Amino acid sequence: MKWLVFLLKFQYAHHMEHYNPESLLKITSMQMPFGKHRGTILIDLPETYVIWFYENGLPEGELGRLLAELYEIKVNGLEALVKKSMRSLR
DSSP, rough: OOHHHHHHHHHHTTTTTTTTTTTHHTTTTOOOOOOOOTTTTTEEEGGHHHHHHHOOOOOOOHHHHHHHHHHHHHHTTTTHHHHHHHHHHH
């Protein structure tokens, strides 16, 4: 997981100034608590849904921070890499 964290920080540091490595664990295990995709693991949310939140206002608190980081992962094509890496850790 350390190499994945390094890659994310190195390539997308300008977008992820407050990046927290623990976020990967939460993004790949936490469920969306409300809305159309309630119960869906965050990493599995449709990209269009994540983009909508990013453009129209993220929720406050931890969920908003995780969705902002997820936005960077999805729009930069890193979703498959994150999923594969996290599966190998479990």
